[in-house]
Amino acid sequence: KNNFSNNEEISFVEVLDKFSKCSWDQDASTSSSSSSSSSSINKLVYSNLLDLRDGIKHLDQQLASAQASCDALSSLSTSQSVASALEQSRNHLFDATVGCEKNEILSNAAETSHELLNQLEDALKACTRFMADDPNGILSNLEKVRQSVVISVEDIDFLLADWGSISRKHGIMQFSLPSLHRSLREELDGNVEARLMLPKAIEKEKLALVEFEKACTVLSHERRKVCISLTQSVTSRMKDLGMEGSSLNVKLNAGIWKCTDSSAYTDGGVLGIDSVDFLLLHDKNVNERPNGEMSKEGINDSIGGKLELVGSSGEKARLLLAIETDLPGSVGKSCNSITSINILDSAEEIPGPIAVIYDEIDAHVGGRAAVSLAKLLVDQTRFKKGVPIDEAKRSQIISITHSPSLAAIADHHIVMQKGQRGKDEVLVHSVKGLGRLQEIARMASGDLAIEESIRFAEALLRDGLKYKQTLA
Secondary structure: OEEOOOOOEEOHHHHHHHHHHOOHHHHHHHHHOOOOOHHHHOOOHHHHHHHHHHHHHHHHHHHHHHHHHHHHHHOOOOOOOHHHHHHHHHHHHHHHOOOOOOOHHHHHHHHHHHHHHHHHHHHHHHHHHHHHOOOOOHHHHHHHHHHOOOOOHHHHHHHHHHHHHHHHHHOOOHHHHHHHHHHHHHHHOOOHHHHHHHHHHHHHHHHHHHHHHHHHHHHHHHHHHHHHHHHHHHHHHHOOOOOOOEEEEEEEEEOOOOOOOHHHHOOOOOOOOEEEEEEEEEEOOHHHOHHHOOOOOHHHHEEEEEHHHHOOHHHHHHHHHHHHHHOOOHHHHHHOOOOHHHHHHOOOOOOOOOEEEEEOOOOOOOHHHHHHHHHHHHHOOOOOOOOOOOOOOOOEEEEEOOOHHHHHHOOOEEEEEEEOOEEEEEEEEEEOHHHHHHHHHHHHHOOOOHHHHHHHHHHHHHHHHHHHHHHO
């Protein structure tokens, strides 16, 4: 007997009897009722399964204890067993009577002691045989009970783990699982209540689609505002970037589907029914107009096409940099894998990048365009004027370049060059003052016209410092 979950002292046979009488279907009816009496709880499959587990565990412990009791009596391999103690006693008795054969008193005492030890050994063997081998012995009776149950504690633990996993999935207590199973089976068979709920669900779906359509309209409107703003801001920079008479038109295109059509999202895109084209346009008569300004007719008097198709490497680099300056982090975000779920789940504005690395962004430009491009990089590191500090965006810019114009406008100048061991060694050091002046001169002309290149480097540093001061 043992105390199980209901705190009553019951035998293992009673546990088996209770478990065999409980029914899953009966449990479903009992657990769904409001009754919480002990008689109702005792009928629960889960409760009786816990009792069965505890009973089997306790029975296994009893078997182990009975076996340990037999071993404590008769095992010669265990130094603390009675049999081992008996053998040790004989050995000590033998040692105590060596050489005393002629002493009649000691010999008689030794003989009597050996006889008593023999009687003790016979009693020990009889006790061991009864406990381990006799059908009425404790070990045999416990083994009979255990053999009647083919399931182990581990088997029940696996079952309980699955039971708990399913219960957590549906957000219910383990005792209520049979009742839930019954409810689901009734719904599957065509429960009337479920059918009555369907019209309400359809009506909720219609209302949700209306709200979704409104949100899509607002989103498209906001995107169009961003396209117009980006078109104006980037186009205004293009003259300084050496692209006189050209413009960037960011065009938002509406799809042929409604936002409520599921087919609008089959391609996995994050824009849904909207698409965006970046059009690079060139004025056909730019040479006939002063200062290379665009015509008032705009795109109607222009030639060009999608930036990815008609733009050169230099034009793409300059325009992408201008876009990144006006919308910090936009280029990086467009290159990353961003799903619509990420965007919808984000309640806050996606922050701009902390740092940006440009690898020879100025490789395809030179002259005045290179200077303007360098200034765009500076713009990304400064707070924008007229914008509150908590709303302004700034980043740390790391630019790998061979251009003296870009190097001169940087806040810090780090030189990297190969060491004496070639590819196996790279030397890195920061240059300031005269060292930086000489390095920019070397970047501009190599070893030619050293004095002129020094003066040119001074002009670049002076112009870069003057521009940064205007942003302070």
